[in-house]
Amino acid sequence: MFELRRLRLLHELALRGTLSAVAEALSYSPSTISQQLAQLEREAGVPLLAPDGRRVRLTEHGAALAAHAARALDADEEIRGELDELQPGIAPVRIAVLQTAARTIVPAALSLLAERAPTLRVELAEVPPEEGLFELSARGFDLAIAEQYPGLTRAHRPDLVRHVLGADPMRLATRGPGGSLRDVADRPWVMEPAGTAAREWAVQQCRSAGFEPDVRYELADLGAHVSLIAAGHAVGLLPDLLWTGVTPPVTLTTLPGEPAREIFTASRRASAGRIGIRLAREAIADAFAA
Template sequence: METRRLEMLAELSRLGSMRAVAETLGTTTSTVSQQIAALAQETGTPLIEPDGRRVRLTPAGRRLAEHATAIVAAVEAARLDVGPDAEPNGSVRVAGFATAVRTSLLPVVASLAVSHPRVRVLVREHEPAEVRALLNADEADLGLVYDYNLAPAEDDPVLWSTSLWSSRWGLGVPDDYGPPAAATGSSATGSSADVFARHRTHAWIGNSRNTADERVIAVLASIAGFRARITHQADSLDLVQDLIAAGLGVGLLPVSQPTRPGVRLLPLDSPPVELRAYAVARHGRRDWPPLALVAGLLLTAPGPDSPASR
């Protein structure tokens, strides 16, 4: 049953004449008559009967008018609840990588608990390819993804994207691979390719759930004139540090994260290695008030390199 027809029946119950319904809804009396007749055909029972020169609702018509009043009110409430000017309300399913969830999303969740308690954020930790798959399958509303300046992600025409922050990365090596950082200084390390070249014979550690790290390693190794041997893969940055400290290889690490004993971080300056974080959502979803609110707050949330996140 069409909402418009139900609205006409509800108004007929309230106003008592088709002419009054037509005037209220800005249509013609014949249109009101036709739409109520169509509604009667849909329900399989008469909804109105003659009452002198006017009409009145049958018992079935009165009962359906009660339902119609409730349905029309519910539809209007739903429209106001989800429209672009509505007060944010509902659950926003966010899928994203751990660093963005930890440093940017969790402060937003804490803020929402005070400013917009009717907005709930449901969190799932995933790597970028997994996030995009969840968005495309409508299993997430908002995604937090990343790429690197040396390994940019391809544009997805289905998704809207906005930049959040960037973070510098270096090369994590065991502490006994050469002189300590204090003795060399960042200026003594040379270009990023030079840093890579000095570790050409070592095993390298990649990401087990995303290829972006390996692409950056491949680019800089190629500039340095060798092909890196990816021997180990780990998703957890803590585990990457454990592998490095155990002497099992070298790998990319964020400059903002403290290194554990046994791990030294070499700067990669020329070219720099930068992880770039983005918020992504399907086109057409970005104006949904709860999602727009969360995405807007993420734009002002700290990144891992900001003082507020340390």
């Protein structure tokens, strides 16, 4: 019988591609990862890894065992979920959150959980949705709050299940009188870093309006976006969720077609029914609705 811990290492290698990436994700040394995978290979009796330049790749046998590892890890989560229902106490829930959710949805959700499940330990990390969804699939998190933009649907991972929270309108943010995108075509822009869905969508809005934006400021912190725009140094596209409980210090203009990003939670299909994850997901949904 294969040890589940070693199977997870093989599963992680299939996901992340390199031994160093697996070691960093799981806080092991690369040599420890190599030793454990070598032991798994001896137990399997067939070669699981093959040299590939300075890296290693999964052999046909390795890929087959990695697929089995994913199923075994899912089964382990399902069993743990059933045990959660039968025994007192609730296992901790680790949640990956995007920045605007950390500012607005999460504090209200934690207040609800303090009333509904005071013994539930919730651990949070603010990470980009791209990273959060990957790490959720890799079991680094139990739940993720993510977003997707009109025309930029995120890939649906078969091991994850989504629950839509709702729509979050996107608007043009300027200092002083508002206008159309064309009216600010010659202004400096502040946008999120290249490679993010938010950046790709914002650039496409500008191109659809007939110009290439001068992205002079590239910042992940939306609070910094607001500061630059309010000071008159830039213009940008910002979500309404950012203004929960505060008065916007900038002028907001509705865009043609009233585009909105979709906010959703995601969890692994194998653990979605676990009591702690279910309670956290419900609290997040209620907080967003409020």
